[in-house]
Amino acid sequence: MPDTPPVALDAMGGDHAPHELVAGAVRATRELGVRVVLVGQPRPIYEALAAHGATDEIPIVRAEQTVGMDEGALATLRRPRSSVAVACHLVRRGDAAAVVSAGSTAAVVATGRLRLRGQPGVLRPAIAVTLPTLPEPTVLLDAGATADVKPEMLVQFAQLGAAYAETALGMPHPRVGLLTIGSETEKGNKVTRRAHELLATTPGLDFAGNVEGHDLLTGKVNVIVTDGFTGNVALKTMEGSVRYTLTELREAIAASRPARLGAVLQRGALRRLARRLDPEQYGGAVLLGLNGTVVIAHGASKAPAIASACALAASLAARGVVARIGERLAASRPHHRLW
């Protein structure tokens, strides 16, 4: 895509900044054909680029300040020249198509809200993650941007998630479920009970009703809507449970002699499964609802995950997820009349 602006990659965010970030940018450029600009402190970025012989391939945009992985929302507000703030600024000016950061989620969300602002009519942003269900993935949102919600925000999250499923995953008619604690309409807490009523009467939305925690990986719906607190707890519970089961399995296998022999025979199958369920592989959370696309990579991301995140960001920008969200919200607005 030579005519679209490049992806602005926050080179200073993440556990392995800047080296793995720069390596990811090189990989995205050379192997995936994604144009990238690196944002951050020029000297370490230049040196890392030089190690790849790539100083002529990828431009650098200077940002003096950085935000540590342990810093929260407040730190970012005090640093208008942080690498992630400058990356957002590039998108706002039209000099970049999207932002990618592996920095602290709270800092990226706060900076994005401040520098890109919410899309017209969007009450709060939400983080969408893609769960590795088969045959089709499942979008879960909010995974942690907005911890305290009102029912109306959950309805908007449904629209954000549906727009994401349409544009990013090519699903023509995404079915949306509300994450709660029982399949019946009246189950849940105060917020979800009211959200259920609103979702059931929202035009243009294929609302499939309530879903529960065990539906995260069954592919029952295409989009699962929840608040950022519950979504974050559920996502981390899922990741922890998958990791625990695989670890226990390896130990159970190692404990008995015939099982040890069996393990050698199926190493390939086990490794492929572990990789498919590894959040750093399927990861790439997307902050939706702002005037620009922001992809939040896992803090521990290495070059391949960073390259994937850059490709995802470029693809989302090219497919117009922001515009699609705007269309969906406009179409669902109650009492919307043309004359």
Add this chain to the structure above:
Amino acid sequence: MPDTPPVALDAMGGDHAPHELVAGAVRATRELGVRVVLVGQPRPIYEALAAHGATDEIPIVRAEQTVGMDEGALATLRRPRSSVAVACHLVRRGDAAAVVSAGSTAAVVATGRLRLRGQPGVLRPAIAVTLPTLPEPTVLLDAGATADVKPEMLVQFAQLGAAYAETALGMPHPRVGLLTIGSETEKGNKVTRRAHELLATTPGLDFAGNVEGHDLLTGKVNVIVTDGFTGNVALKTMEGSVRYTLTELREAIAASRPARLGAVLQRGALRRLARRLDPEQYGGAVLLGLNGTVVIAHGASKAPAIASACALAASLAARGVVARIGERLAASRPHHRLW
């Protein structure tokens, strides 16, 4: 325990009522030495007992009404003579030590609240479940009794959970964690941030700070406190993720020839792991905070799980979990003065 009253088992609740319930009562009586009374419609219970040759061993208490598995809280309020209501009544009169029901959770909670009433000073009840962590189990509460909470209720849940860990699991100094979305104090939603402040200053409580979703199975703390909405979502997410991983693993194994051979060799290890992580095996949720012990068995429970639930109920009553909760709440009351 010949001197303590028997456990009142709701023979009409659960997917396999009354046959598996009666079979569970027979097993509890004969194999575990637990005294049981069966509560429900006398005729089908008597016939099921006769099939085991156990009509002389286990008494029946008549209850004309039943609550269906798909019925919620409202149905129970209209049925004062339901099997679970009569079982609660036996505890209240001192004719039973505890209640066991495999009925709909919402119905059991509503009936328990109405018939047994909350312990003095307890704002809301909570359901405690025991997660299969090693070397020690982890108590998670609330798993679904109280969906909308105030911070003060979470502090009380911490006391309920600590009393449960002390009495049921024999942990002398249970460490309590607050389930939220970041380890730092200021992370979370409004309710958990305030609850964190209160928990940190509650006397007699070993508060270990925030824990996250991936800590459910790591054994980082002995007791994990959360509201009934988040706890229910997290628990079902955990169960679904474990089941999903084991299923995917079996499929991955079946897909390749050498792996298939390996699978035969390690069938025993895989089966033992699946059983340890099966909620129907480790299950047995306990409703805490009422004037009496109520064990809620999984709706799909068969005889062995019912027998375990009866043994758990008898043990909790004998160890005085209700009294221990009362002591803990009294000791933690602020501005508590004797003169």
